[in-house]
Each structure stands twice: as C-alpha cells, then as structure tokens.
Amino acid sequence: MVVASVTPAQGRKVKKFVHQNVEIPSVEPRILCVETANTSLVLAVRENGALHQLHYGSSVPAAEFAGMKPVIGRYSSGILAYPATGGRYLGEPALHIQYADGNHNTELYYTGHKVENRQGVVSTCISLKDYVTGLEVNLVYDAYVQEDIILQHVEVANTGKTPLRLLNIASGALHLQADKYLLSHVNGAWAKEMQFESEALTHGIKVIESKRGTQTTQCENPAFLVSLNTQELQEESGEVIGGALAWSGNFRISFERGPEKHLSIIGGVSPFASAYPLAGGESFRTPDMVWTYSANGAGGVSRNLHRWALKYRLHNGDRINPTLLNSWEGAYFTFTTQTLTRMIDDAASMGLEMFVLDDGWFGNAFPRNGDNAGLGDWQVNSTKLPEGIDYVASYAHSKGLKFGIWIEPEMVNPDSELAHNHPEWVIQSQGREIYQERNQWVLDLANPAVQDFVFSIFDSVIKLSPSIDYVKWDCNRPIESAGSPYLGIEQDKLYIDYAQGLYKVMERIRAKYPSVLIQCCSSGGARVDYGQLQYFDEVWASDDTDGLERIFIQYGTSLWYPAAIMGSHVSTVPNHQSRNVTPLKFRFDVACQGRLGLELQPKYLSADEMKFVNRCVSSYKGYRDIVFTGDLYRLGSPYEGSFYGQMYVTPDKSRAVVYCYCLHFDVLGGEGVPFRLRGLDPSRKYKVVEQNVDSSCWWGNGQSFSGAFLSSGAFKPALPSLYSSAIFLLEAE
C-alpha cells in the first residue's frame, strides 16, 4: 500500500542551477510506503524532489513519518534512498555515472510514481530524474506481501544523444538505524563453500564481493544477514535483515557505518573493470536485490526467503526432484556401457529414481579420459560407449529410472577440436598467455555466436536420447586474463555481458525445455545465487561429500536457500576429498537434509550396507515432501558445542522431520541431548518415530507427545559417540 499525503503541485519552480540555467519543479512532500504483511519500507519525497529513506523494519503507520525532518548526518544531501555520486552526497554511491564531457555529477529528483497490484505482489515504481543531463532512473520495489520479501531493481535510461558510462549501478540501497550491527556472511573455497562468519560492523566500509567472472560464489556468496543491536547471531529472536543479490556475475555489497549510528547497505553488480557504456537512447536494468526483515532472528529471515523462493523464484519450485545415483565418485572417467548398466541395475535395486552419467562420456579426436582433453567436443565417445547414449538412457528407463547427463558447455580444453576450430571464442587478453585452470579455458559468452553454440550444445545433447530427463550443467573455472575478442575496445562490457549472455542462453533453453531438470554445478557450489535459480532446479552444493564437512556447507546454504535446491549425496569412505571416515548412517542422516543422492560405486557395498541403503532411501521417500516444502528451523548452530540439530515442519504443522547430530565427542551425549523443537503446534499431539533403526536412541520413540512437550527441552535423544545421528518423523494425530 502506498500512503500519498498530497498530490504534487505542478510547475512550481523553486530552484535554479545557475551554471546550467536548469530549473527543477518543486513537488509536494509526501510519504511513500512499500509494505508487506509484517514489514514497512518508508520513503519520503522532499519539497525539492529528493527521495529519502526513513525506515526499514517492522510494520509502522507510515503516515506518522510525514512530519519527520530529514536526517542530515554526514552529507548535506541527507539519507538518499538511492544515492548517486554528485551534488552534496559524499558517501558510497549506489549510482555513479560519467557523462561524455567527463563529469561525474548526478542529482536525482522525484518525478512521479506508480503502484501495481499483481496477485500477492505489489510493485512500486518511483521515477527520478537528473534535470541537467536528462538521465531517468526508475527505482522498482516489488513487495511479496505474505512472504515479507521486497525485491528491488533499478532501470536507468540515457535519454540524451551522447553516450555515458555506468561506473557503478547497484540494484538497491537500504539504510538502517540501530546502535549495533552484526554482519553475518559466508566465505569459502573449493570443497569448503558457505563457511559462516559473523563480525561486528565498525565505522567505515566493509565489502563482500566477487571478481571471479564465473564461479562467483565459490569464495563469497552475494548474501548476508545484518542483526540489529546484538553481538551474536540469534536463531529465533531479534531483528535481522537478510539480503541476497540475484546475479551470477561479479558482485559487490557494501556496508557503510557512519558516525550517526546509521548503516547503509548497497548491493549490486560489481563495478570492477566494468565502466559499462550506455549510448544515447539506451537503458540498463539491474538484477534484483532481495531484501527481507524478521523479528524472529536468522530463522525467520531464512524462512521468509525459502517461502518466497519456492513460490516465486525457483524454476519448478513446487517439484520434488528425484533421488539419484551419480557416476562421478563411483567411476570418474573410466567406464564402459556395462559399467553404467550395472550401476543402473544397482540404483534400481536400491530404490533410487534416476541415474546421472557424469563427466567422461564425450570426445573422440580428443577423448575425455581425464580433465585434460575433449571439453568442447560434445560427441559420444565411441570407444567407451559404442552403443551410444540412447542405449544407456533407455536402459535406465527400462529399469524405471530417469536418466541424467553432465555437460560443461561454457568451457573448452586446448586439446579439443573446438579450440582448434574457434580460437577466437576463447576468453583471452591479446598478446598475453591464456592461463589454464583444470586444463581448460573459458568461452566468451559475451559473443552472440558463442551463446548460439552453448545453446546448440544443450539442444543437441538433449536430442541424443528422448530418455534424457536431467542435465548437470557444470562450470569449473573462473575468468582470468579477462578479455573478449568479440568486444573489441569495449572490454568494460565483458563481465556483465558474460552473465547476461548466460541468462540469454538459459532463457532459450527454458523456453524450449521447461520441464527438463537442470542442476547448476560449478566445481560444487560456486554458482549458488538467486539469478541462476530462475532457470535451474537445484544446485550441487559442494564437491565435498564428507558428512561432517557437509553439515557446515549445508548450514551456510540454508541461511538463504531452501533445502529443495540442495543436491546432497552419500559417498564412500575414506571420503575422496577429506579422507575422513564417518558411519554410513551419519552420511545418510546428513544427505537426507536435501535432495538425496548417492555418489559411489554400489558394487563395493556389502549386502548389509545395500539393505541399509534401501531402508534409508525408502524412509526418505516417506518424508521428503516435508524437506522440499516445509519450514526450516535450525536447532542451534554447528559452530557451537558438540551437538547440532535442525528440522522441517509442513506449513500446516501436521508433520515434521527432525535431524540430530553429534559433531564432537561429548560424554554428556550418552545421557540424552536436549533439543527444543520449533515450529510445532503446542496443543497438537505428534507421534514420534525414529527412522532407519531397530532400537531408538530416545525412550519416547513410537509414542505421542504434545508440541508443547517436544518444544520444552524434554526431547533428549542419546548421541553417545562421535558421528551419532538420528532422524525422527513426527506426525500429528
């Protein structure tokens, strides 16, 4: 809802830019409010047309802000809702433009706004203008009312005839007022994604960013939590603001704290090496910045984001993706048709629903027998698979399994026919070495011919068999020595055009193949963001399949992204990445937090292990709808103490699944570890049944208890040894 105090008076002139003789029409001051069920973002239009932000947080009666004076603070411009470099604003800009005459000044003034209501989403578009250059800017706020989510994006139009450069164009800015701010975000590396960190924000600017071009989330994710007035992250209480940028290229999110206890958050596409040109008449739309606020701690923020993502953002967010066996850790590059059909037989007998053929199936002139050759040559390798892909895929179907296949279409090995035929398609800086990583180069997706090629690869691979149901799309290196032979002197366009090129390809793929399942993989979790998730069904959260390591990776992922997207596999021991040895049950109990899969050679499992696998897969199928659609409640943090738990609860609170783990040996675990369950209806009785065991670790197993009892700390499963774990299914009577 928008509260408009009065309509603007037309034509009243209040100010002259003497140097340009430009007049700015005055407007009537008014309050604008972007509202969701429990939150308000309050903006004020001043008489001179400046747009200030007054509040973001819990719902407030917006009209009461009408008499509030602008907070001037550090800059005479006040707290601008979308600050641009220029005029009296001296802080971190959301918008920074350099005009053809070299000038860096932009001053934006309100010209009008529109509100549209579309089934649960209220969109407010506020138009601003720089009266000297004619630049027009639309700030768009899409309020997802029930989910308490606001998406912000910006459209900039160069209405003049001369070109300009976008030195920075953030998707959104948000200003907070509190005594203390705690920033939480994730950091990492290959096989160590999403490691959680928190820090108190002091004065100055803190930035989280990526300059990797591709694989932009391998180290930092474009997502954060800011907790107000606390020194530690609270799971179920306290005010927390969550943000996530929906962009798969370089990003930058800054947190600037000023002396007036004010915090400005600005997030968007990274300005790094990207002084993006905008010719006269052209416009630019930023990606979406996703904002949310909850008074119920980090858990509240996660649940808002998850509910919004499942309903509005994920491709096929209402689908339950199949359990699977992936060939990678079980076969790597070494297999024949018989290896695969045997794995398919085993997958069927374990009750799995899909077989995914990973890397190694392609390349003839340069066979893909290792990661050093063949990328780019997407023809079936006739030595390994003389019967072809259709034979294997149809075999899977004949056993009742779906079939999936791996591709990495943005990349090329120097040892490939593609690299020989199209050296001009490779990202490179003229006259410099084209560095290899994992023996490969990146294709220049800024080039429309490369976009066509990448689309054609997907298209032709799908056509290898009518039985292909799933594609694992990989991307195994960042951009180095950035350069596009296609862009000529406009190299500043590369990073942005690459990411947009990828989206253009995905648009075409989704237009033609709306229901093919596509996994977004990037050396594991190097592309987990809400930009990708418009097109992909799920992500491969990490190449690290060690159960213990996965607890932390999945915890970090869960802060912003729902369990439904999280590919999570049981692999062999010693683990191929960490060499760690954990019990098979622990590995299952961790993998069952997300979309369950196996990634091992089943023929090496003993008969007892096979039986156990069957039992776990079958029990998972009985509760996975709760994993895919339920609300997540984290029971503590894996970074604190010896024990960790989490649970999912169906929206109607009739069913829940609870996971409990011992991560460090603790002698007290044998006596029973108190977990205070969350999200249950206190007055309903739930039957509690432990999964995949003959004798339970909790005395109350098989009995019914009220939600109140289960949430009181009386639920105390015994977790006596390192890697003890348990899964309980709760069903209301």
Ligand code: GLA
């Ligand atoms: C990446 C992926 C793995 C696997 C290999 C294949 O590392 O993350 O899951 O697909 O590539 O080369």
